[in-house]
Amino acid sequence: MNHTFHLRSLLLGASAALTAVGGTSLAADPALQETKTDMAQSEMTSDDPFLWLEEVEGDRALTWVREQNERSLKELQSDPHYQTLLDEAKSILTSDERIASAALRGGYAYNFWQDDEHVRGIWRRMPITDYVAGGTDWDVILDIDALAKEEDENWVYEGASCLEPDYDRCIMTLSRGGSDAAVKREYLISERAFVEDGFDLAEAKSSAAWLSQDSLLVGTNLGEETVTDSGYARQIREWQRGTAIEDAPVVFEIEKSDMGVWPFASHKDGKTVAGVSKALNFYEFEIYLRQDDGSYEKMPFPLKSDFSGLVDDKIILSLNENWAYGGSTYKIGSVVAFDPADESVELVYEPADRVAVDGISTANDMIALKLLDNINGKIITLQHDGTSWVEKAVDLPDAGVVSVSSVDDETGNMLVYYENPTTPETLYFVEKGEAPKPIKSTPAFFNTDGIETRQFEAISSDGTAIPYFVMGKTDVLDAGPAPTIQYGYGGFQISILPQYSATTGKLWLENGGIYVIANIRGGGEFGPEWHQAGLKQKRQLIYDDFFAVSESLIEKKITTTEQLGILGGSNGGLLMGVSMTQRPDLYKAVGIGVPLLDMLRYHKLLAGASWMGEYGNPDIPAERAFLETISPYQNLKEGVDYPRPYFFTSTKDDRVHPGHARKMARKMAEYGYPFLYYENIEGGHGAAANQDQLATRLALQFVYFANELGLDW
Numbered sequence: 001m002n003h004t005f006h007l008r009s010l011l012l013g014a015s016a017a018l019t020a021v022g023g024t025s026l027a028a029d030p031a032l033q034e035t036k037t038d039m040a041q042s043e044m045t046s047d048d049p050f051l052w053l054e055e056v057e058g059d060r061a062l063t064w065v066r067e068q069n070e071r072s073l074k075e076l077q078s079d080p081h082y083q084t085l086l087d088e089a090k091s092i093l094t095s096d097e098r099i100a101s102a103a104l105r106g107g108y109a110y111n112f113w114q115d116d117e118h119v120r121g122i123w124r125r126m127p128i129t130d131y132v133a134g135g136t137d138w139d140v141i142l143d144i145d146a147l148a149k150e151e152d153e154n155w156v157y158e159g160a161s162c163l164e165p166d167y168d169r170c171i172m173t174l175s176r177g178g179s180d181a182a183v184k185r186e187y188l189i190s191e192r193a194f195v196e197d198g199f200d201l202a203e204a205k206s207s208a209a210w211l212s213q214d215s216l217l218v219g220t221n222l223g224e225e226t227v228t229d230s231g232y233a234r235q236i237r238e239w240q241r242g243t244a245i246e247d248a249p250v251v252f253e254i255e256k257s258d259m260g261v262w263p264f265a266s267h268k269d270g271k272t273v274a275g276v277s278k279a280l281n282f283y284e285f286e287i288y289l290r291q292d293d294g295s296y297e298k299m300p301f302p303l304k305s306d307f308s309g310l311v312d313d314k315i316i317l318s319l320n321e322n323w324a325y326g327g328s329t330y331k332i333g334s335v336v337a338f339d340p341a342d343e344s345v346e347l348v349y350e351p352a353d354r355v356a357v358d359g360i361s362t363a364n365d366m367i368a369l370k371l372l373d374n375i376n377g378k379i380i381t382l383q384h385d386g387t388s389w390v391e392k393a394v395d396l397p398d399a400g401v402v403s404v405s406s407v408d409d410e411t412g413n414m415l416v417y418y419e420n421p422t423t424p425e426t427l428y429f430v431e432k433g434e435a436p437k438p439i440k441s442t443p444a445f446f447n448t449d450g451i452e453t454r455q456f457e458a459i460s461s462d463g464t465a466i467p468y469f470v471m472g473k474t475d476v477l478d479a480g481p482a483p484t485i486q487y488g489y490g491g492f493q494i495s496i497l498p499q500y501s502a503t504t505g506k507l508w509l510e511n512g513g514i515y516v517i518a519n520i521r522g523g524g525e526f527g528p529e530w531h532q533a534g535l536k537q538k539r540q541l542i543y544d545d546f547f548a549v550s551e552s553l554i555e556k557k558i559t560t561t562e563q564l565g566i567l568g569g570s571n572g573g574l575l576m577g578v579s580m581t582q583r584p585d586l587y588k589a590v591g592i593g594v595p596l597l598d599m600l601r602y603h604k605l606l607a608g609a610s611w612m613g614e615y616g617n618p619d620i621p622a623e624r625a626f627l628e629t630i631s632p633y634q635n636l637k638e639g640v641d642y643p644r645p646y647f648f649t650s651t652k653d654d655r656v657h658p659g660h661a662r663k664m665a666r667k668m669a670e671y672g673y674p675f676l677y678y679e680n681i682e683g684g685h686g687a688a689a690n691q692d693q694l695a696t697r698l699a700l701q702f703v704y705f706a707n708e709l710g711l712d713w
Contacts, residue, residue: 050666054605054659056651061662065651068665068677072646075676079703081713085507089695090116092502097443099427100138102415104128104408106167111138112157119690120144121157125189128408132429132439141189142172156690158182162189163210164267164409171199171208171216177652177681180607181205201245205232205654209263211274214241217263222246225256230610232260236276238294252276252288252296259610266310268364268409273310281613282492283320289340300325300343304528309362312384314339316348316362320493320528333357333527335369337389348382348389356527358495361404363412366432368394368404372495375455375467375525377402379416381432395435396428401497419500421471422448445502446510450474453498458552460521461544467525468549469498470558472514477558483709484514484559485591486550490522490542491571491614493531507702513711514558520545522571536616537626543578550586562588565705569593570656571614577632577664580642589708590645591701594653597660599631600624605657633664638671646676646704648697676704 053061076082094115102109109131114121122145124138148155158173168189175182184206186198201208204221211217219233220226222245228234234256237248254261259281265274275289276296284303288296301307304320314337323330325345330336335348335357349369351357358377359370367389371378379394379402396402400420405427407414412432419425424442431437450473457465476482485508489496498517508515519525522534522542534542550566553559566587568576573595580590600618602608616623628634636642645668649661658679665677678700680693706713 048601048663049670050663053662053666054657056658062651064666065662065677065679069679072676072678073700076678076700076703079707081706082699082703085702086695086699088506089503089698090692092445092506093691093695095443095445099425099440099442101405101427102131104406104413104415105162106165108167110141113138114691116691118143118145119692120148120155121690123157123160128413132437134439141192142187144174147174160187161208161210163213169195169210169213171210176203178650179652179654181654184208197242199239199241207233207262209265209274210267211238211265211272215239217251217265217274217276218245218248219261219263220245228254228256228258228260228609230259231607232279232610234258234261236261236263251294252278254278264307268310273313277307279610282610283613287315299338299340301338306360308335308360309367311337311362311367312365313341314346316360316367318357318360320532332529335360335367337384346389349380349391351527354526356495356524356530358524359404361407361414363407363409366407366412368407368414370402370404372497372525375495375497375519376400377418377497379404381412392433394430397423401499421453421469421498421500421505422451424500424502442500442502446505448505451505451509452477456552456556458545458548460541460548462541464521464541464545466521466545466548467519468552469517469519470514470553471498471516472509473512476512476514480557481560481563482512482514482558483563483706483711484516484553484565485705485709486516486518486546486553486564486566487572488518488520488546488549488566488568488575489570489572490518490520490534490546490575491531492522493524493528495519495524497525503698507698508705511706511711511713513706513709516549516553516558518546518549520549535614536623539615539626539630543575543582543630546575546579547583547586550583554586561586563709565589565591565709567591567593567701567705569595571596573597573656573661574599574632576645578630580645581632581635581637582630584640584642587643589705590643591704592645592647592661592664594649594656594658595647595660595664596656597631597664598633599627600634602657602660605659607655608657633660633667636664636667636671642668642673644674644676644708646678646701648678648680648701650680652681 055061100111102111108125109128110125112121112123122140123142124140126135126138144155144157154177156175156178158175160170160172162170170187171184172187173182173184181203183203184201186195201220206220209217216239218237218239226235234254235250236252238251239245239248259279261276261278263276278286287299287301287307291297302321302323306318308316308318317336319334322332331350334350337346337348354374356372357369358372361368367382369380376399381392382389396418400418403417405415414430416428416430417425426438427440428436429439452474454470457467460466496517520542521530524531564587573592576590576592577597596602618624618627647661647665649658665675668675
């Protein structure tokens with residue numbers, strides 16, 4: 001495996017990247033069918049007058065959505081700066097000068113590319129040697145625009161899983177409109193065609209792993225009893241070529257109350273290692289390896305650990321709790337190697353204080369770790385010399401954000417990125433054991449002259465120091481209070497880092513705005529403990545952290561309450577709703593993207609039940625009592641001086657239900673509060689299905705903040 005098998009990353013998708021970043025009715029989704037049944041029952045007993053907005057594509061609900069879209073777009077798009085911002089965003093997002101990121105496998109560099117000519121995108125490749133040399137002669141494997149036109153479908157490319165070691169036979173994932181539910185179809189790269197009568201899965205939240213050329217391990221939706229309460233597969237089937245998926249034998253099954261189960265497989269040196277990951281909840285997993293007789297044996301791993309790949313036939317784990325095993329205790333945040341042959345464990349890496357492992361990539365005989373050292377990025381590699389794991393640092397610039405884009409499973413060669421808020425991405429090729437070689441750089445999409453980044457700390461309610469980064473023009477920062485957007489997420493152990501954002505730089509910083517990233521608890525900036533400090537009933541600490549950063553910005557005269565806006569999406573959208581209802585005195589503008597807001601019903605809506613490990617279970621009295629104190633929908637009151645928020649979501653988001661944003665906005669209308677609301681009719685959880693839609697979302701967003709905060713254009 002040349003990538004980390006982290007189910008949390010798979011399930012969260014673009015949740016934390018919302019600042020960077022027609023079709024089949026969702027009524028066909030069984031998870032939504034359950035929601036609608038539950039809604040019908042609740043309407044007879046609930047005092048919630050806006051449950052009808054949870055019917056995703058109901059006529060009454062969509063009529064309301066279209067009315068709000070028309071009203072809000074009329075205001076925002078009539079702003080004299082809107083078209084300029086839209087054109088600038090499109091120019092950046094579709095620029096041919098962007099780096100064509102690649103996945104290295106089987107001697108080729110694979111890339112998915114979208115631009116103004118290929119709106120839906122093309123999947124393409126070239127030999128790795130040509131890619132490193134700066135080649136531009138791409139071989140197109142599949143044109144999604146042409147496919148969508150040919151099949152009259154609103155296809156969005158969601159990736160491909162190809163069979164090792166030649167990577168010719170692939171399972172393509174195609175989504176209608178950007179939803180998580182997608183179809184999976186077998187494709188042969190050598191023939192540039194889908195396989196006639198090949199493997200083909202109907203639209204569902206499915207997963208598949210190649211067991212052999214003629215068999216797959218599959219988790220999919222074949223009816224209510226085959227999915228969990230969270231809407232994910234509860235059965236794994238072993239599917240043989242030429243048979244119907246309904247006839248494939250069930251080889252592994254979990255309880256409906258579990259979160260889901262996902263298969264995995266790796267093929268090296270003629271040997272296949274396969275298994276399943278059973279998620280009890282979002283943070284607790286059991287790993288089972290497939291045995292030669294087709295049975296599945298449970299591994300003795302701690303529940304709070306991530307399966308990160310195979311190296312030298314050893315299973316690599318990152319630990320999210322202390323693990324006492326074999327007479328030793330391995331510390332939370334460490335990386336260990338487990339040998340299935342003798343069930344022994346070796347310590348691979350234990351981070352020092354204020355250092356966190358933020359990503360793991362593996363090759364046949366090498367591990368690459370992305371580290372955060374006081375939120376500054378570093379990459380190290382580790383190889384076993386027969387006695388111990390030998391560590392080597394990858395020589396990259398300091399004080400920036402780094403990431404491993406891809407590792408070639410066979411050679412251990414890597415593609416690595418470096419950037420900081422004013423330094424565009426540079427892509428390095430790292431031959432195993434050699435110094436990094438810069439091969440591509442993003443152009444400066446905005447003028448960074450006079451723009452700087454400053455790091456500060458705020459003190460939260462329990463005395464904890466909370467780091468945050470402030471970006472803006474030096475003369476603006478030195479002149480005193482200015483319009484400021486504070487971004488936050490604070491959940492799911494996702495680290496929010498000071499990256500180079502061309503669109504934020506061009507549309508906001510260049511125009512005199514200030515942008516702030518708050519490294520609040522709930523994230524992964526300092527490892528699992530930083531995240532776990534804000535779980536469930538401890539969650540108020542996350543919100544206190546965010547408020548502390550806001551108050552620090554005001555105390556330092558970086559901004560004022562009349563010039564401070566906040567922005568977040570998904571879990572960050574919940575953060576925005578809590579911030580608006582708990583501290584309306586602090587903020588002038590609130591951008592609430594694809595949010596969770598009704599925290600007493602979130603577990604009944606789409607994938608919501610899968611997040612109870614993060615937020616708590618509203619059906620447990622003690623946990624519900626806390627959720628009642630934070631739930632924005634329930635805590636919206638009459639007679640309060642709230643800022644005018646801007647809600648944005650997507651009809652096709654089948655992860656976080658659009659009913660959250662709809663109901664909150666409708667309740668504000670009921671109380672006579674002003675708000676703006678925009679719902680993209682497609683786009684999935686990223687609220688945009690292509691670069692044009694993303695450009696529109698960004699232009700609307702920055703026009704809103706500029707007007708609310710009084711930006712002097």
